[in-house]
Amino acid sequence: MYDNDFALFGLPVAFALDTAVLTARYRDLQRAVHPDKFIQASEAERVLAVRQAARINDAYQHLKTPLARAQYLLTLHGHGLVAEHATLKDPEFLLEQMELREALSEADSAALARLQMQIEQRLQTLIQALESGFAAAQPDWAQLQVVVLKTQFMHKLRNEAELRAERLLGM
Amino acid sequence: MALLQISEPGESTAPHQHRLAAGIDLGTTHSLIATVRSGVAETLPDTQGRHLLPSVVRYIASGAAPVVGWEAIAQATEDPHNTIASIKRLMGRGSDDVRALHARLPYEFNLNDARVPRLRTAGGEFSAIEISAEILKNLRVRGEQTLGGELTGVVITVPAYFDDAQRQATKDAAKLAGLNVYRLLNEPTAAAVAYGLDSGTEGVVAVYDLGGGTFDISLLRLNRGIFEVLATAGDTALGGDDMDHVIAEYLLQQAGVTRSDMDAKDWRRLLRDARTYKERLTDAPAVAVEVRTGERVAYQGELSRTQFEALIENLLQRTLTPCRRVLRDAGVATAEIVQVVMVGGATRTPRVRAAVEQFFARPPLVDIDPDKVVAIGAAIQANTLAGNKSGDELLLLDVLPLSLGLETMGGLVEQIIPRNTTLPVTRGQEFTTFKDGQTAMALHIVQGERDLVADCRSLARFELRGIMPMVAGMARVLVTFQVDADGLLNVSAREQFSGVATDIVVKPSYGLKDGEIERMLRDSFEYAQVDVVQRRLREQQVETDREIAAVATALAVDGDQLLSASERVVIEAALAALKQARAGDDPIAMQDAVKAMEKAATDYVGRRMNSNIRKAMAGHKIDEF
Numbered sequence: 001m002y003d004n005d006f007a008l009f010g011l012p013v014a015f016a017l018d019t020a021v022l023t024a025r026y027r028d029l030q031r032a033v034h035p036d037k038f039i040q041a042s043e044a045e046r047v048l049a050v051r052q053a054a055r056i057n058d059a060y061q062h063l064k065t066p067l068a069r070a071q072y073l074l075t076l077h078g079h080g081l082v083a084e085h086a087t088l089k090d091p092e093f094l095l096e097q098m099e100l101r102e103a104l105s106e107a108d109s110a111a112l113a114r115l116q117m118q119i120e121q122r123l124q125t126l127i128q129a130l131e132s133g134f135a136a137a138q139p140d141w142a143q144l145q146v147v148v149l150k151t152q153f154m155h156k157l158r159n160e161a162e163l164r165a166e167r168l169l170g171m
Numbered sequence: 172m173a174l175l176q177i178s179e180p181g182e183s184t185a186p187h188q189h190r191l192a193a194g195i196d197l198g199t200t201h202s203l204i205a206t207v208r209s210g211v212a213e214t215l216p217d218t219q220g221r222h223l224l225p226s227v228v229r230y231i232a233s234g235a236a237p238v239v240g241w242e243a244i245a246q247a248t249e250d251p252h253n254t255i256a257s258i259k260r261l262m263g264r265g266s267d268d269v270r271a272l273h274a275r276l277p278y279e280f281n282l283n284d285a286r287v288p289r290l291r292t293a294g295g296e297f298s299a300i301e302i303s304a305e306i307l308k309n310l311r312v313r314g315e316q317t318l319g320g321e322l323t324g325v326v327i328t329v330p331a332y333f334d335d336a337q338r339q340a341t342k343d344a345a346k347l348a349g350l351n352v353y354r355l356l357n358e359p360t361a362a363a364v365a366y367g368l369d370s371g372t373e374g375v376v377a378v379y380d381l382g383g384g385t386f387d388i389s390l391l392r393l394n395r396g397i398f399e400v401l402a403t404a405g406d407t408a409l410g411g412d413d414m415d416h417v418i419a420e421y422l423l424q425q426a427g428v429t430r431s432d433m434d435a436k437d438w439r440r441l442l443r444d445a446r447t448y449k450e451r452l453t454d455a456p457a458v459a460v461e462v463r464t465g466e467r468v469a470y471q472g473e474l475s476r477t478q479f480e481a482l483i484e485n486l487l488q489r490t491l492t493p494c495r496r497v498l499r500d501a502g503v504a505t506a507e508i509v510q511v512v513m514v515g516g517a518t519r520t521p522r523v524r525a526a527v528e529q530f531f532a533r534p535p536l537v538d539i540d541p542d543k544v545v546a547i548g549a550a551i552q553a554n555t556l557a558g559n560k561s562g563d564e565l566l567l568l569d570v571l572p573l574s575l576g577l578e579t580m581g582g583l584v585e586q587i588i589p590r591n592t593t594l595p596v597t598r599g600q601e602f603t604t605f606k607d608g609q610t611a612m613a614l615h616i617v618q619g620e621r622d623l624v625a626d627c628r629s630l631a632r633f634e635l636r637g638i639m640p641m642v643a644g645m646a647r648v649l650v651t652f653q654v655d656a657d658g659l660l661n662v663s664a665r666e667q668f669s670g671v672a673t674d675i676v677v678k679p680s681y682g683l684k685d686g687e688i689e690r691m692l693r694d695s696f697e698y699a700q701v702d703v704v705q706r707r708l709r710e711q712q713v714e715t716d717r718e719i720a721a722v723a724t725a726l727a728v729d730g731d732q733l734l735s736a737s738e739r740v741v742i743e744a745a746l747a748a749l750k751q752a753r754a755g756d757d758p759i760a761m762q763d764a765v766k767a768m769e770k771a772a773t774d775y776v777g778r779r780m781n782s783n784i785r786k787a788m789a790g791h792k793i794d795e796f
Contacts, residue, residue: 028788042725044769
């Protein structure tokens with residue numbers, strides 16, 4: 001019944017979003033449709049409740065994190081999901097990725113903490129770029145696809161840093 | 172068997188009638204039943220005042236009802252082959268799993284059926300599902316005798332880390348025991364409910380659950396009655412029993428005795444003693460220990476708490492790995508955790524509490540008896556689901572514990588739904604045909620985090636049939652994977668080009684196929700004498716009554732707003748036909764009438780759901796920004 005996941009939560013289609021509002025509405029919606037509220041209801045209603053609750057969960061996932069939201073917005077505007085293996089023609093960025101990755105594999109805990117901080121800063125910058133890019137009157141979709149791709153790279157790196165941190169904890 | 176209470180249609184589901192509902196903790200070492208009475212959730216004792224029911228079933232002779240609980244445990248040492256303990260470890264397991272565990276299990280098996288291993292006992296051969304059903308029946312009787320009526324529904328707890336096969340096995344056991352399952356609830360979530368509702372906590376809570384045979388760690392975010400599971404991890408083969416095993420192995424070593432010098436009886440006794448030593452070391456700094464082979468005392472000595480703690484250190488470290496993983500998965504820092512809840516008898520061990528306190532940097536909550544806390548939480552949820560608490564805000568949002576994937580070329584796994592996705596969840600995936608005229612395709616679904624099929628748990632093989640013959644690559648089969656709130660997978664498929672739903676043949680890798688439950692019911696001792704037809708009729712009556720009440724209630728609430736007069740006539744007619752079918756005694760006619768009712772009300776149900784969504788969003792407008 002709703003055209004897009006933003007409308008489902010009564011939100012405008014935009015990258016900038018108050019996650020506290022989103023989460024509050026997500027919870028209100030689940031209170032209304034979750035299958036647990038339909039245990040005594042008719043079979044048809046229970047089946048529908050599972051479907052609706054799943055739909056709301058899915059929509060929430062699309063909007064919850066900046067990266068997912070950016071990917072969803074690109075799809076919504078017909079600029080497709082950016083595949084992870086899509087080519088990124090930015091030698092400077094790729095070189096930095098390689099360097100960070102290399103530093104990561106050799107880092108002790110102090111160096112790792114510095115690297116993690118660096119990764120967070122990079123991510124913040126990328127998210128700001130997404131924010132201003134999507135806010136533009138005429139968004140540059142090709143440019144936004146590149147930023148999304150870079151954010152994906154950086155997310156992966158962050159996960160690897162966390163794994164490395166666990167290993168350093170003596171596991 | 173409890174007397175069946177058959178009420179007039181509609182009457183049984185009058186709006187304010189209290190429905191008898193219970194929470195059941197089906198544990199590895201012991202099980203409990205709890206309910207909410209006068210607003211208080213409490214576990215129910217047996218006639219001798221004992222709350223815990225040992226999860227032990229002893230089969231004495233063919234045709235005789237098995238003995239369950241304390242009576243069975245008393246004979247465990249004397250009659251090890253026929254006295255089945257820790258059956259939960261075998262739920263949803265196949266014959267290969269049993270072969271791997273065999274050395275540690277004192278039972279005899281029939282492993283001819285790869286899906287469902289059977290234990291050989293003096294009473295016959297039984298699967299883990301049937302044995303668990305005996306424990307559940309015992310608790311059902313206890314609940315119904317205490318509460319004075321038939322249970323409308325129950326919530327049964329399972330380890331959060333249970334896979335699809337283990338969950339399905341639990342649900343099947345409940346069905347065999349004649350229980351209506353409202354919901355399978357994850358044990359840590361249940362514990363959080365038991366604690367969270369009283370304290371009114373808001374924020375992230377960690378639940379550390381070290382039971383007899385399983386370990387779970389879950390992180391939940393509590394907000395105004397909503398318990399949202401953020402992440403869960405664990406080990407289905409790690410628990411307090413393992414502590415008993417390491418003590419026993421250590422004592423064997425001290426005694427210079429090997430397992431081959433002992434028979435099943437000796438070993439069982441040593442394990443029982445090891446557990447007693449472990450429990451005494453909770454308070455005592457040291458205990459006197461001994462090892463016996465037959466009547467001979469092979470070793471006498473002392474075990475200090477320090478020695479014991481050194482023995483279990485490895486096990487403890489194994490619990491901390493999943494703890495780190497949930498924090499990472501949830502993106503939560505240790506400092507954000509406002510409470511740590513302890514569940515499971517094994518968390519009584521002081522060293523366990525100390526390790527958890529050190530890891531989370533805060534003392535864990537231990538106010539509620541760790542043996543009872545899960546059953547109490549389940550009872551609260553059952554009471555809510557039964558509709559006994561009006562205006563209740565409690566809502567549990569659980570997650571998929573293990574990723575679901577499909578086998579692709581070369582034995583690789585393609586992930587469909589990642590772990591820690593909030594339930595329920597639906598994902599669609601499109602497939603096409605390889606060959607001209609291909610009318611069927613096969614899918615192999617696995618669960619786990621690894622890249623190779625061989626390293627994941629096989630769930631089922633689905634065969635899609637009835638695809639219209641087309642040129643290769645032309646058919647577009649949309650397969651929909653749905654995981655419901657119980658964590659159970661359902662698969663449906665539709666050919667997009669022709670719009671035809673394809674037939675799906677499900678071949679579970681472990682557990683029962685469709686129809687096997689019914690056969691077990693027919694074969695089981697309890698129902699051998701009871702008319703199967705009568706049972707079938709009763710089940711259909713309950714279903715029909717629910718349908719009548721649901722539609723009547725809905726019409727009274729919003730029939731006028733959501734239906735035109737002519738639409739309402741159609742639904743009223745279907746309802747009248749349903750009531751008429753209910754007055755008869757033909758279950759097939761009732762089933763058909765229920766289906767006709769569903770069909771007549773499809774649009775209405777959709778409008779009701781949309782109206783719910785609109786109401787939830789009322790007051791929230793796009794232009795409020």
